[in-house]
Amino acid sequence: MKKLLLATAIAVTAAQANAAVFNVTGTLSGATNAQATIVFNPAAPALVGTFDDSDGSFSFSVEDYDMDIIIAPGLNALVELSAITVTGDGAGQIGGAATVDNCSGSFEAAVCPGVGTPPTSNTYTYSFDGSVGTITNDINGGFSGGGNTLTYSFETSEVPVPAAAWLFGSALVGLAGIGRKRK
Incomplete structure (x- = not known):
């Protein structure tokens, strides 16, 4: 789950850095x-x-x-x-x-x-x-x-970056937290 959270953070950062x-x-x-x-x-x-x-x-x-x-x-x-x-x-x-x-x-x-x-x-x-x-x-x-x-x-x-991207990123983080509590 940590890997998913880290991948999400990297993807959001990369999207900001590569905005053309x-x-x-x-x-x-x-x-x-x-x-x-x-x-x-x-x-x-x-x-x-x-x-x-x-x-x-x-x-x-x-x-x-x-x-x-x-x-x-x-x-x-x-x-x-x-x-x-x-x-x-x-x-x-x-x-x-x-x-x-x-x-x-x-x-x-x-x-x-x-x-x-x-x-x-x-x-x-x-x-x-x-x-x-x-x-x-x-x-x-x-x-x-x-x-x-x-x-x-x-x-x-x-x-x-559109607000939808931020909402999607926060939803992924929330899902990662829920998945971690279930273990």
Whole structure:
């Protein structure tokens, strides 16, 4: 019975130590485009979401910011967004959707139809040291027709172990105690 109790304690501790899903807060910290300059307002829009270190999958939401896409002097599109969601899976594919409040500028016709469209094929790379990380997202399609790289910088906190896990663990300990009294 002691072995069962010890195994339960080890399993609960290991589950906590190996938790790979993290809550995320951070910023959309940079953007480059092969054909344009992208300027954010505010300069580093805040993001929230989750990140799974076991496979690199993530889901971020960024709200209330403007994106000025400058093709050349006098040729730009100012995109006002109330929300954008970016997701990626373990294979490096990414999807997204944007809520565009307004689009203006001399280049809006070319830029804005693609902003709310999920990107067609994207890859990302990430670095993560257990508490802070970055995701670099290479986009084809979506924002201004492609050739974009967005960088997300984030800090994490572990997602708490669900209450059901604690109840299950305490039930096992109780059963072990009952079994021991019967002997």
